[in-house]
Amino acid sequence: MTISVVRLGSTRRPHEGLRIGTVRRPPRGVPKAKFAELDFYDVWLPQLSPSPRLLALAHRSVTDDNSWRAFVRKFRAEMSAPDASRLLDVLAALSRQTHFSIGCYCENEARCHRSILKELLAVRGAALA
Numbered sequence: 432m433t434i435s436v437v438r439l440g441s442t443r444r445p446h447e448g449l450r451i452g453t454v455r456r457p458p459r460g461v462p463k464a465k466f467a468e469l470d471f472y473d474v475w476l477p478q479l480s481p482s483p484r485l486l487a488l489a490h491r492s493v494t495d496d497n498s499w500r501a502f503v504r505k506f507r508a509e510m511s512a513p514d515a516s517r518l519l520d521v522l523a524a525l526s527r528q529t530h531f532s533i534g535c536y537c538e539n540e541a542r543c544h545r546s547i548l549k550e551l552l553a554v555r556g557a558a559l560a
Contacts, residue, residue: 433560434526436549437534439471448530453479493542523555
């Protein structure tokens with residue numbers, strides 16, 4: 432069993448399982464009834480997304496290396512808070528029992544918080560695709 436890290440809105444792959452959206456806000460202008468049809472996500476878990484104060488830095492970090500390093504440091508600090516850390520522990524444990532996916536809308540996974548989530552899950556022993 433594994434966790435896949437995906438771009439929300441992309442075509443689902445075999446054995447991807449339930450999609451968990453780790454985004455701060457639902458997509459703008461898309462009615463909630465259309466989410467499943469557009470393959471955004473099945474469940475929304477904004478607790479594993481950057482905080483509102485980090486979102487601006489996240490957007491700058493797409494092209495700026497210094498901003499990216501600052502974002503990674505601050506997002507890791509947010510994910511070390513007890514509630515977020517426990518959620519990551521749960522996902523890592525679940526990955527050994529079932530297939531599911533975590534995702535975000537960002538085009539470039541390498542400059543997206545989902546790449547950091549993937550690292551944090553790996554440290555916890557998650558089974559990753």
